[in-house]
Every structure is written in structure tokens, then in C-alpha cells.
Amino acid sequence: MASRPVSPGFWRGRFFLHTRLGAGGMGEVWLAREGRGRGCGATVVIKQLLPHLARDARYVELLRREAAFTATLHHPHIVRVLGLEEVDGTLLLVMEHVPGCTLQQLAEAARLAGEALPPALGAFVLSCVCEALEYAYARSAHGEGGRVMIHGDISPSNLLLTPEGGVKVLDFGLSRPEGECAPLAATRPFAAPELLASGPVDRRADVFALGAVLLALLEHPSRAPELWALGRRASASRPHLRPASAADFQGELETFLAREPFGPRQLGRLWRRLASPRTEPETGASTTGVLERGAGGSAHVEAEPANQPVKPGPVDARGARRR
Template sequence: MAHGADLGMLGRYQLRARLARGGMAELFLADLRGPDGFEKTVVIKRMLPPLATQETYRQMFAQEARLMATFGHGHVVSALDYGVEQGSPYLVLEYVDGADLERVLDEHPSLPPPLVRHMGLCLLRALEHVHGLRDARGEPLGIVHRDISPANVLLGRTGDVKLADFGIAKGLRSPSRTAPGSTRGRLRYMAPEQVLGGPLDGRADLFSLAVLLYESLLGQGPYPAKTDAQLLLAVRDSRMAPPDELRRVAGAALADVLLRALRPHPAERYATAGEMARALSAVDGAAEGEQPWRVAEVVARTLATRPPQVEEPRPPGERSPFSAVLLEVREDEP
């Protein structure tokens, strides 16, 4: 792997390149080195020093680290370490070589239904794990990701499909950092109840995933809106395009799974990620065993067209082109 110039040490980690900087944190590509030639590439998300002195931001950052420490699933990006250096906390994350789905869709606006089905199953297994986590007393943690979107889905060169970025995830006993009636996440992937600022559970994540899969199939989302204001009202009121084109492209069985997950009222959707995964599994998956190779192929084509770059200056808020790390540095306010 080609590295940028050394940027010094952060705890045990040799910083190699700064990948992105946002309003709250910055991302680095780094190495953990040990004796006898041991070396592991990781990604480090470090809170910006000016914010590290503010308790609200520190608690947000620590909450993300604590949530990610509870995960242990092959379709969820892993947290490897957490520390504080010179007063700034940092989170060490799994590095996966590939491209995020947003970048893939920029190059390949619509993907084949068998590949979309496969991605959906991988992400549903990830959500089933996250939604089902319990504490030491057996009580549900009630984690909701709240930001299922293409930028937070990583496709690896070797065929991996992983969910990442739990920076705005919420658990039942997590202190809220969002004002009542306000929302966090990307508007066009939100469930109606999220736009309305109401209480959320895992069914909101299933709605967001269905929007993502719909977009991956058709090259556009389900809302025929041309402005942000129109989109806000369309999401709030569940005003979606007729399903004819979705049925034509995806087939009736796959379309029916997505349309149920896209129903406006949570009670009308699948109750759990596991239930939706079983419904999706029942859809005829042509050459299911080949789909990890298909993931690898589309990633290779994407990176051949737009190879990742490091340390390229970008305007504030613009996503890093080095999207393989998948942990977007946000400019959200708490």
C-alpha cells in the first residue's frame, strides 16, 4: 500500500495520511507496528482539539466509541481501540480496502437485482446484530443507527459488505444530543417518523435501507421531488413514485419486499431486520454464491475509474474521496 508522508505518532499508531477533516473530527490512515515485522493498517478518527475541551462533544464521541465496542459482526465495521492523547480522544477502526456505495453509485447508477438483494441481506444481518444487542443484565440496548445511507455502506475489494458510522446512533439509555423535534441523518433516506422528530426504533433503519436498495436498483430514490422543500414534504407525507418501474426492474418479489419496508407507518413494516431478511431470502437469488465476486468486480471498476486520493484539499463538508474507510467526518451540530 502506498502511504503519504509520516505525520507522527498517536499513541501506538504511526499516522500516514490525513484522509478527511470535518467540523468535529478528522480521519487518518495509520499503522500499528510490532516486533518481527508485524504491521496492521487501521483508520483513526480523532476529535478536533478545540472541541475536546467541550463536554457535550466529548460525550458524543465517547458514546460512539462505547456503542461500537459492543459490536462483533462480519458486516459491521469494527472498533479496535480507544484512547486519549494530549487531551483529544481518538477511536481506532477497522480499515477495509474498497469504496463506499455512494461512490459506486456515482459511477454505476443502477446495480443488478441479484447484487442489490445480496447487499440487502448483508446489511440486514448487520442490523439484526446491532438491533438485537443486550446489556449484561439481558436488557435490550435499543440501538438505532439513524443514518443508513450509501455513504455509510462499504463495499470491499474482496467482496465485503459492511455497515459503518454510528456517530449519530442512539440507544435506549444513551443520553440524547438532539433537541426535541429536531432530526439527524440524511433527509432522503429518513423514515417519516424520523423527519417528524418522533420516537424511533429499528423499523426506521429498515425504511432507510429500503430507500437505499430502491436507489441502487433504479438509480434514483422513490420520491419525485426536485427541491429540498419538496423532498421534505414528500418524505414526511410518504408521497412516493408509483411502483411500476420498481416492479419492472426488480421483479415483483423483490419489489414487494421493499414496498412493505417503505410503508409510512412502522406497524405496517417488517417488525425486525430478521423478518425482513427472511422475506428477502425467499426472493429468487440468481447465482447467490457469485455475488461477493460481483461486489469485488463493481468495486474494482469504480476504483479504476476514480482511484482514491489522499490529502487533497476539499471545501468544508465535502466527503473525502478516500471513501474506503467509510467513517464519514460529519459537520453536524449536536
């Protein structure tokens, strides 16, 4: 499967790729317009494999699997996939365009403004993410094959926040069935040790990532000791020490939010104040910023031995759920 580098202003089949939003360990993401001619076509987001990976059958299969799985997901906290197309030997994953910024970008904007994101924001965003994950688990368990698909790549760069206070999970490119081994890549510092060890994984790998993101947002236990303790338990190196599911993790977040309410209205207000003046709205961008740099290392790394510890680092804030 060939893939050629593209520059802004290129047509790829019926899509005009005009703005490169970002690149991750597997692919690059573009803002595009659908339809030829001078008429205004629909704005979409296009994901394609990086050129050196587009010739690797394993990554091609991952993209096909991502498209097949995510096309079945229809949830307010998951970015919708519209389809998979092949143009001149290149696979294009077509997604809805949702204006917003990633949790990573919001954290960077807060840092530049000399502010700290409130702990309740992290609780709210991650509660929304838990809701999306549990939906995806249930959907996959009742789908073809009957196996639960984990996300496998929850990180601040894969959580989209909208000006209205919405939260969307991005990028199921590293999703895999529970029990499957040998991941091709992982995102540090949010990847569970069993992922990096290429061992069998289950949904507790996603719980690890949720905990790591929470710790990264909090930065210090004094800001919210209860949430810090939850993040530490969730990001335990041994899976059996973590909360058993995203639903269990969410339950503890909701207990915190019952005392310190935070919802779409508060998130939207914060987004418009911090992100609106300096952040170009984008969907699917994968950036490495203050949260991930703080943990050390690049965003995406190849799987490595389990005996190398994974330390929770700063994470991006996730989308908001209706309250």
C-alpha cells in the same frame, strides 16, 4: 474536550495520521499508522470529532457510547473497533483498516462507466446489512442495560464493499437505545421521519433506511418491481406500515435472491471492474456522491420537524454475505 485540526503528516500520540479519508456530520476519518520510528506499524483508521463538536458534551458522549458499544461487536459484516484513546484532550476512535470503497463510491463509478448496478447487488448487500443489524440488536439487548441499540445512520456512505466481495457496516456514531428521543443529527434522505422529528425511535427507523437505500439503488420500479414494492413499504412514513424488523426485510430480499443469485463472487468481480481502477481503498470515509446528491440536500442535517416529508433517494450498495 478540545480538538485541534490536523493536517496530513501529523503525529497524534502513537498514531501517524497521513491520509484524510473523509468527514461526516460529526467527525473526520483518517488513515493512520500505529507506532513511532521507521518501522512499519499497523495500519488503522482513526475517527475524531470535528473541532467545533469536540467541545460539545453531547457529541463527546456519543463518541464514547459508540466506542463502548461497537467494541463488543464481532461480526463479519461490521467494521471492528479496536479502542478509544485520549491524546492531548482529543478522543480518538481506533478502527480496523479494511481496504475497499463505499456503496456510494461504487454507484458513482458505475454512473461514470454508463452502467446501472444490478438489482440483485442491492438485494445481496442489504441482506448482509440486515444480518449485521440483527446481530447488533441481539448483542445490545443482552449487554449492559439490556436495551436494543439501533444504528440510526444506515446510508450508502456507511456501507463498505471490499474487492473480495465483502460487506461491512460502518459508523455507529448515531446509534441510540430504542425509545430514546432527540437525535443530534440525521442523514437524509435515509433518515426516518421519527428521527428527524426528534421523537422516540425503534429498529423500524433502520428498516426505513434500508428501504430508502434500496429505492435509491433501483432508481425506477421497472428494474425490479418486487424489490421496488419492498423498498416503498419499508420507507413508509408511518413505522407501523413498514416490515417489523430487519430480519423480515431480509427474508423478502432472500426470496428475490433465490431466483436471481448474487453473492461475494459477483460483487467482487463487479468491484474490481468498476472501482479498482479509480477508487483509492479506504475505510470509514463519509462521502456525498451520486446517490445522496440525487436525493437533494447535504448528507448530514440537524433534526427538523416531522411534518417535513423525507423522500427516499439514491443509496449506496452494501456489503456481501457469504453464500
